[in-house]
Amino acid sequence: MQFAASGFTMEVVKLELLCKQLHEANDGVQRQEAEKALVEFQSGRGAATLSQCQLLLDRAQSSYSQYLAATTLTKLVSRNPCTLSLQQRIDIRNYVLNYLATRPKLVHYVTQGLVVLFGRITKLGWFDGLDKEKWAFRNVVGDVSQFLQGSVDHCVIGVQLLAQLTAEMNQISESDANKSLTKHRKIASSFRDTQLYDIFQLSCTLLRTALENSKTLNFSDESQHGLMTHLLRLALNCLTFDFIGTSVDESSDDLGTVQIPTAWRPAFLDFSTVQLFFDLYASLPASLSPVTLSCLVQIASVRRTLFSNEERAKFLSQLVNGVRNILQNPQGLSDPSNYHEFCRLLLRLKSNYQLGELVTVEHYPDAIQLIAKFTVESLNMWQFAPNSVHYLLSLWQRMVGSVPYMKATEPHLLETYTPEVVRAYVSSRLESVGVVLREGLDDPLDDVTVIQQQLDQLSTIGRCEYAKTCALLVQLFEQTAQRYQELISTRMNSRSQQHSMEEIAILEGQLTWLVYMIGSAIGGRVSFNTSDDHDAMDGELVCRILQLMNLTDTYLPQGGCERRELATISFFEQFRKIYVGDQVHKTSKFYRRLSEILGLNDESMVLAVFVRKIITNLKYWGHCEQILTRTLTLLSDLSISYNSVRKLVKLEEVQFMLNNHTSEHFPFLGVGVSVQEMRSRTLFYTSLGRLLMVELGEDEEKFTQFMIPITSAFDSVGRLLAQAETPMFQAEEAKKGLIGLARDLRGLAYAFNTKTSYMMLFDWIYPTYTGVLVRGVEIWSHDPQVTTPVLKLFAELVQNRSQRLQFDVSSPNGILLFREASKVICTYVGDCCFCYLCLQVQEFWLKETTFQKIRYIL
Structure with missing residues (x-):
């Protein structure tokens, strides 16, 4: 490229100095000034910048200045609109190629910078031509x-x-x-x-x-x-x-198909292409071989329609044989990167091909045996490449999930190997507890998301030979729970208490895993064909969890195991999805086993167990946000089911909650908790509101009775706010009280989605307590901990959910609601602004009748 080289020498020397200062100077101020000057240089657009970049490259005094020139030219050609002519861009591209050809040993980042420049200028000029x-x-x-x-x-x-x-x-x-x-x-x-x-x-x-x-x-x-x-x-x-x-x-989607164009067929019909990458894997060192496996992952994902049936069978056979050879010589899989990519390759084989196609491969029996052995060994080495386990479990999950749809006559052999996989997962996780405790390693139980993902996969795998899965879980659970009960009952009198406490901690961790696994096993019923015998097995598992829960809940006043409680909630979530609801046959062997062992004769008694556990958790675990949130989510899920909620409201435990929702019985409702923990109160009162609505009708007395605790709390906050200008003002107590009440009312307002129930709430809150809310916003207008829940409450109140705001023409309630919402907005910002609440108020106001608008204006 033809650049003018004169007149820029001093500027280029200065740029080289700035580059050196930026990368080598010890003075932070000097580095910042150098960076500022270089950024300004890179923003240039004219021919001067182009010429200076050439001089920086030609002088080659410093790799820093060469890299500056490369990145500056890249920015220059990338600008839109581009100020460079076609000929200038051709000259730059030719110059870069010549520069790289004459200087093959540049510093790697300079070479990379010039390579990026080549790629960018080629792409942007792809449709540019000297002629047609x-x-x-x-x-x-x-x-x-x-x-x-x-x-x-x-x-x-x-x-x-x-x-x-x-x-x-x-x-x-x-x-x-x-x-x-x-x-x-x-x-x-x-x-x-x-x-x-x-x-x-x-x-x-x-x-x-x-x-x-x-x-x-x-x-x-x-x-x-x-x-x-x-x-x-x-x-x-x-x-x-x-x-x-x-x-x-x-x-990228790890289960995606590679949409190879039809024109590429020769490359994949020539099976030497696939064999090339298997051979490369076998020949290259561990620093290079992972990329060959990445290539094989993509090759295994080539769209099925690229081949005819016969061609696809041959292609799959070559892939399976290649995998089999790797498993027969697994030395390279000791490298974590190789191991990870190989696990991805295994999953892609099942993702892209049907089980019926896999079983017809000549060496399928050998391959599935080797894959099972590899999976078992991988699960036992739970500390090695833990992120790769996902692919192995997904492989077996998909294999088992395909069994009902397989039409091939060849045996799939999964009934032989899936029990081994399940046993390896269960035993390895139980063994990991002691290792983690003794060696201070990261505990897998702390990552609830990963646990849930793996157990969802295991739930399907375990259903393949469910009798064996249940027998294993029952055996391990009984051994662990029995030893745990013995240690708990004798802990206070144990002479070697330190040893006892360590063993108890190990047993608690193992029971946590088992509770998770039993919950996942029950949840697997939804995705697999079941029988009455399977339902009876589920009953056996559920009974043991409930018996353990009765034991551990008696010790909650002295403390409990947080992770085991999370596992128990997870179990109840799966239990509810499968065996509590409208579609469950109450005469199944599942309920018969619950009746025989625990005396739970019908669904109402089972629901009572749910609610008792919820009340226990709300009482003792209010300080743990994760347990509290998931417990309330379970309560919310129960309150949504149409048939279940009608049975729930008849329970003494539910009536207790509806009549005693105070901090005395549920500490998380008090002001002694953090503001962060108060977020769960909205979900709690949404659930209570749904339960109350079942039999509320137009019974204002029942509504008033329910609101007594909230009324008392509002009166207390109102008295505190009245002292806001005095030294006696208890600011923190008033602030937390107001935040909690705003969250409580928002939950109720969300649940009251009928006109009758909504008007009961509106008549209760207006005008007695809206003034308290406005006063709170006035005092703490710059504190989002207060303003956010209050504004969200009013946003819910003006939300016309299920047409509950259809007031009569002669009713002033629409005007009153609009006025109170406007007061809150004006108090918060001084003038009305278009926040979410404003939009809701505006939408509601536009729907009001002309008569009501005129009345408001007058």
């Missing part, structure tokens, strides 16, 4: 071929150029931010159709040549190692290309 017959930037392979025919260092650069260009074409870069997605896809599609297949074939050819010479390659040599790294990355970039334009956000 000649495109300016599309001779990609030809331009790069000069590098591939040179030294190892030149080959590395050539492969980098192709890999970066492929990646650039596959993503929306900063330069595309102001361009349409259609333009991006048009460029990517053109590149896919004209260049990508040739580039992929080139990468395979070069990899095949490298494999043939692998015995003479020295992977400890940086250049040779780098060449293989970039070759594999190039192949992977080709295989992960977004062929149909569905993954523009750079996210």
Whole structure:
């Protein structure tokens, strides 16, 4: 490219100095000033910036200044609209290629900066041409071929150029931010159709040549190692290309199908392509082999429709044989990266192919045996690559889930191996408790999200041979629970109390795992064919959990195990979904076992157990936000079910909650808790409101009776706020009281979705207590802990949920509600602003009749 080189020497020297100061100076102020000056330089648009970048590259005094020039040129060509002419961009691209060809040993980040510049300028100029017959930037392979025919260092650069260009074409870069997605896809599609297949074939050819010479390659040599790294990355970039334009956000779905174009069929019908990557995995060191497995993951995900039935069977057979060979020689899987990618590969085989297709593969019996052995060993090594377990469990989950739909006559052998997988998972998790406690490791039980994900997978796997699963869980649970009961009962008199406490902690952790697992086993009923015998087994498991709960709840006044309580709530959630509700047959063997063992003869008695547990948790675990929230969520789920809620309100335990919702019985309703913990009060009162609504009707006396605790609390807060200007003002108590009441009323307002119940609440709150809320906002107008719950309360009050705000024409309630909501808004901000509450008020006001509006104006 032709740049003017005179007149800029001093400026270039200054830029080089600034680069050195930015990266090497010890003075923070000096670094900041250098950074500011360099940012200003990079924002330049004219020919001067272009010339200075060339001089920085030509002088080559510092790798820092070279990198500055490369990134500045990238910004320059990426600007929209671009100020550079077509010829200038062609000159820059040619200059970059020549610069890289004559300086193959640049510092790696400088090389990368220039490679990115090449990819960006090629992509943005993809549809630019000197004339209709000649495109300016599309001779990609030809331009790069000069590098591939040179030294190892030149080959590395050539492969980098192709890999970066492929990646650039596959993503929306900063330069595309102001361009349409259609333009991006048009460029990517053109590149896919004209260049990508040739580039992929080139990468395979070069990899095949490298494999043939692998015995003479020295992977400890940086250049040779780098060449293989970039070759594999190039192949992977080709295989992960977004062929149909569905993954523009750079996210990836591990269960997705690779939509290889039909034109690529020859590459995959030639089975040497697949074998190439299996051979590369076997030949390359652990620093390189994970990428080969990543390529195989993509190859295994190639869309099924690319092949005929016969071709697909051969292709699958080759993949399964390759997997079998890896499992027969598993040394490389000791590397965590190899292990992780191999687990992904196993899952992709099942995700893309049906179980009926897998069982017809010649070596399927050997393969499934080896996969089962690998899974068992992996589960037993629970500390090694724990994130990879997800893929193995997903594999078995999908295999078992496919059994009812399999039409092939060949045996799937899952009944032989799934019990081994279940046993390995259960036993390894129980054994992990003692190891974690003694060695101070991260406890898997602390990650509830991962546990839930794994147990959801295990629930399906365990249902394959459910009798064996239940027998295992019952045996382990009885042994552990019996020993736990013995230690608990003798703890106070134990001579070696320290040893006893350690063993109790281990047993509590093991029981936590078992409760989680039993809950997941019961939850698995929904996704698998069941029988009366399975229901009886579920009954056996549930009875044991309830017996344990009765034991542990008696010790709650002295303390409890938080993680075990979370597991118990998880169990109750699964229990409710499967055996409590409108669709459950109450004559099943499940309820018969509950009746025989625990005397729970019908669903009402089972619901009473639920509510007693909820009350116990609310009483003793109000300080634990996670337990409190999940307990209240369970209560909310029960209150939503139509048939269950009608049975619930007849229970003494529910009537107790409706008549005693005070801090005396439920400490989390008091002012002694943190403001953060008060968030759960909204959900609590939403549930109580639903329960109250079942038999409320127009019974105002019953409503007044229910509101007595809230009325008393509001009166107390009102008295405190009246003292706001005096030294006697108890600010913290008043503040927490107001926050809690606002959250309570919001829950009730959400539940009261009929006109009758809503008007009871409105008549109660107005005008007696709306003034208290407005006064609270006035005092703490700059404290979001107060204003947010109050504003949310009013937003709910003006929400016309289920048409509950359809007032009579002669009723002033619409005007009154609008006025009180307006007072809160004006008190909060001084003037009305378009927050969420304002929009709700405005919508409500526009629906009012003309008569009411005139009355308000008058």
